[in-house]
Every structure is written in structure tokens, then in C-alpha cells.
Amino acid sequence: MERSKAIEGVKVADFTWSVVGPLTTMVLAQHGATVIRVETHTRLDFVRVSGPFKDGIAGIDRSAFYASVNANKYSMSLDLNKPKGLEVVKRLVKWADMVADSMTPGKMKKWGLDYEGVRKIKPDIIYFSTTLHGQHGPYAGQPGYGPQATASAGLYEVTGWPDGPPNFIYCAYTDSISPYYLVTAIVAALARRRKTGKGIYIDHSQVEAGVIHLGPAVLDYTVNERIASRIGNRDRYAAPHGCYPCLGDDRYCVIAVRNDAEWEAFCKVIGKPEWVKDPKFATQMARKENEDELDSLIQEWTKDHSPEEVMIAMQAAGVPAGVVQNPKDLLEDPQLKHRGHFQWLEHPVIGLMPYHGQAFRLSKTRVKWSSLPPAWGKTMSISIRKSWVTRTMRSRICWPRGLSRSKPASQWRAPSR
Known part of the structure; x- marks a missing residue:
């Protein structure tokens, strides 16, 4: 008999996009949470139209990048600027145990979907927001992506050769480490709600997740006034x-x-x-x-x-x-094969491709992929049937007013950063 997953039964209304938020909710989904992503064609998640693409041909369901951070989720497309779309999303919030947000501070408040607005609908909601600099402070309103967060965290300054400029770190470093700080906070929030019955708000800064990794360098400056900089592949305390x-x-x-x-x-x-x-x-x-x-x-x-x-x-x-x-x-590494790190699934458009497992294993439950990443518009009715919408609402959800409708793939273009 298959065991229940660690957080099975937890329901997540996912308003995140790009990488940090989707990676975080994918970890939750892998461990049993039901995650419904809310997307829109009015501003398409740029990861949907970012490569690598199947056969090098761009398309909203051809991105291996999008697939790699969105497995085990459902998706619906809504236009929150229209009353019908907002009506549906508020019912989604009432259904959910958790709301996930990675928009620029103030955006969700415009729709009444910030933490204070959502807790009026669902008082015990757990709500997390992840942005570059957090929700408050002089830089809070700055938009951006992982490369900007990694630079602001000081990590580029110490990467590169002594006689050269700062270097990028492959694959925006803060995007890769931030989800695990968030998951830790989410698990703590779930434990607290189990004890107290109360929800909580989690305000996450991606820059601060990176700053933590410069602890020794910050300490060195504090005690020695020595500014860490680039030393190539060398280490101050090891040779060779x-x-x-x-x-x-x-x-x-x-x-x-x-x-x-x-x-x-x-x-x-x-x-x-x-x-x-x-x-x-x-x-x-x-x-x-x-x-x-x-x-x-x-x-x-x-x-x-x-x-x-x-x-x-x-x-x-x-x-x-x-x-x-x-x-x-x-892909050929014997240790990764032994631990079953990569799981191969047949994507309906991309075909057979590997998906990352988690770097940790729970002794009593195992990560198992239950569904592929949501193709555009394909899982909307499924997510509705699995959640909270009546047959009457299902008939209305296909009505275009207030709800996003897909364009032909040939018309999609990646949004400007």
C-alpha cells in the first residue's frame, strides 16, 4: 500500500512566476500538496517561452526550462483585471490552505489579494511572498530577476579572476537557493497552524538568501576591514x-x-x-x-x-x-543513478525528458511524480474538478469574459525583462 506523502492534503493557490516561486511550490507538490498555478496570457510567465526548446522551436509548451520547475501542478488561466476572473480566484483562495506570491510588492494588493485582503477571505491562510528585496525598505519596489539579486548579494564580486571583472555565476544563484529557505519557513508555518489554528505571513528576500552565503567574507571585513574580492579557483586557507x-x-x-x-x-x-x-x-x-x-x-x-x-x-x-x-x-553518474535523482517522464510535446528529484530523502515517504508540467489550458478543467468549483461554475469557467484564453503558439513572444 502506498504511503501518504509528507504534506498530502495541503492546498496551494500559486500566483508565482519565473523561478523561485515555482521551484518552491514544486517542492511542496512533490511531497503531496495540491498546487494550482494561476497564469494569464496578458503577461505570460517568461519561463514558458525561455529555452531550451524541443528541437530548437519556441512555443509555450516546448520549454524544458518551464517543465523543469512546474511538474506535479495544475494550472488555470485568469485575467485578474476582470470581475469574473477575480471572482474565480477569490473562490480559489477560500479553498486554499496557502497562497504563494512572487509579484512586485503592491501588485497583489491592487486586486485585494495581498495578505491582509486574503485573510479576510480565509483567516487561517498561510501566505508567502518572495521578491528581490522583500516587501519593505528603500529597494523593496525594485523589480528584477536572479542575476540582479545575486549581484546585489555580493556574490559576483567574489567570483572571477583577480585581474578581471566580476563574473556571473551560472544559473542565477539566488534562484537555486531561495526555495529551500522558503520551504523551511513554510513547514514551520504549517506546524504552527496545526498547534494554534492561526495563519501567518512569510516575507522572503532573495537577496538576503544570497547574503547569508557571504557570512565569512562579511565577518572578515567586520574584524579585519578586509574586503573579499576575486581569487579565481584558489582559497586563502588551502594549497593546492x-x-x-x-x-x-x-x-x-x-x-x-x-x-x-x-x-x-x-x-x-x-x-x-x-x-x-x-x-x-x-x-x-x-x-x-x-x-x-x-x-x-x-x-x-x-x-x-x-x-x-x-x-x-x-x-x-x-x-x-x-x-x-x-x-x-x-545523467550517467553512477551515484545519481543509485539514488534515483533523475526521473524520466514523457512530456506530451517535448517527449521523454529527465526531471530533478530532491537532494534529500524522507525515510517514510518518497517523492513520486504524479503529473507532468501543465500544458497551456490543458489542466484548467482538471484543477477545477479536483478543487471547489460546482458544475455551474465549470460551465462559466470556459466563458472568455474575465478568463484568459490562449493564442496560437506562433503568436507568443517572450516578454521583455
Whole structure:
């Protein structure tokens, strides 16, 4: 018999878009929540029309990006600027246990759907908002996306080479880490409501989620007035510490040595035990002073070995090392296969594609994909039948006044940022 999921029965009215909000609600959906996304053709979620696309052809149901952050959800399309659309969404709010919002502060209030407005409809509602800077303060009204949040959090300043400008981090870093702060807060809110019967408002700042990851750098400035900046692949407290070229086309392995025991083991692996007593490398301070020479010598060894060989040999000796993997490597990775990280599902338009599981496993329940990402307009009637709308309302929900209607795929264009 299949066990109930961790938060099965929790109902979410999802007004989020882009990445952070949808990723958060997808985690909830994976663990049993019923999530209904409210979308609109008047301002299409740009992720729906962001690549990669199936066969390189753009379309509202051809984006693997959208699919990857919206599985296990239902969707309906409404125009909240029309009375009929607002009527439907207020009934959705009354049905829900939780409301999710990632719009610019003030937008939901315009429709009476901010926390204060929603709690009049559903007093025990749990409501979370996620924006770049949170709901209050001098920058609260600034719109933007993950790259702007990551820059504001200071993470680009410490990424790159010493003689170059700040570098972007792949895949807007705050987009990837913010959902898990939100999920933690949501679980706490659910536990509180179970005890007290009361709802709560969660105000989340994506910038602050990034700032937390600069804790040591902020502390260093606080106590030493030293501003952290770019040091490439190096580390102030480890040597060697770098990404070394290996045998093969564009293949690398990262190695980090933080103490003398690891250094001795490292020297044995590469067949240079004499380096342990060499005055240029015998201590961590000496290795830092001669790091350019040391890195060159290490590369002469790694270039004759595959990154897998380097990693296995180093790890066997107790030296931290890891292969720099590309997407092909990830799909073939034996550890990820063992844990069942990727789950393959047949998307109706894209075809067979992998979906990410969660990085954690619950011992009593297991993440299971129960539905594909919602195709435009395809799950609207399903979500209505599963929730709160009567047969009469179902007949009205297909009426175009107040409700969004889809355009032909050829007419869709990604909205300007």
C-alpha cells in the first residue's frame, strides 16, 4: 500500500512566476500538496517561452526550462483585471490552505489579494511572498530577476579572476537557493497552524538568501576591514586548491588540500614524496607563496590521467577531489543513478525528458511524480474538478469574459525583462 506523502492534503493557490516561486511550490507538490498555478496570457510567465526548446522551436509548451520547475501542478488561466476572473480566484483562495506570491510588492494588493485582503477571505491562510528585496525598505519596489539579486548579494564580486571583472555565476544563484529557505519557513508555518489554528505571513528576500552565503567574507571585513574580492579557483586557507586539466577534451578535476596530512597523502599519490620536505612546499604558508609553481607542476601530472582516475586516486588517499562534470556526465553518474535523482517522464510535446528529484530523502515517504508540467489550458478543467468549483461554475469557467484564453503558439513572444 502506498504511503501518504509528507504534506498530502495541503492546498496551494500559486500566483508565482519565473523561478523561485515555482521551484518552491514544486517542492511542496512533490511531497503531496495540491498546487494550482494561476497564469494569464496578458503577461505570460517568461519561463514558458525561455529555452531550451524541443528541437530548437519556441512555443509555450516546448520549454524544458518551464517543465523543469512546474511538474506535479495544475494550472488555470485568469485575467485578474476582470470581475469574473477575480471572482474565480477569490473562490480559489477560500479553498486554499496557502497562497504563494512572487509579484512586485503592491501588485497583489491592487486586486485585494495581498495578505491582509486574503485573510479576510480565509483567516487561517498561510501566505508567502518572495521578491528581490522583500516587501519593505528603500529597494523593496525594485523589480528584477536572479542575476540582479545575486549581484546585489555580493556574490559576483567574489567570483572571477583577480585581474578581471566580476563574473556571473551560472544559473542565477539566488534562484537555486531561495526555495529551500522558503520551504523551511513554510513547514514551520504549517506546524504552527496545526498547534494554534492561526495563519501567518512569510516575507522572503532573495537577496538576503544570497547574503547569508557571504557570512565569512562579511565577518572578515567586520574584524579585519578586509574586503573579499576575486581569487579565481584558489582559497586563502588551502594549497593546492584548483581546477586542473586532465586527459581528454576539456576535462578537469578539482583538488583541495587543507592540512599537512592531506598534503603528504597528495604527494604520495602523484609520486612526489620528496615534496613533503621541500622548503618551497613543506608548509601551507610556503605552498601559498609558491602557488603558481606548484599549480604548474600538478598540471604536468594531471594532464596524463583522466579526471576520474585523478579523483579516485585522491579520494582513496583521503584527499578531497572531484570530477568537473558536464550535463552528459550527470545523467550517467553512477551515484545519481543509485539514488534515483533523475526521473524520466514523457512530456506530451517535448517527449521523454529527465526531471530533478530532491537532494534529500524522507525515510517514510518518497517523492513520486504524479503529473507532468501543465500544458497551456490543458489542466484548467482538471484543477477545477479536483478543487471547489460546482458544475455551474465549470460551465462559466470556459466563458472568455474575465478568463484568459490562449493564442496560437506562433503568436507568443517572450516578454521583455
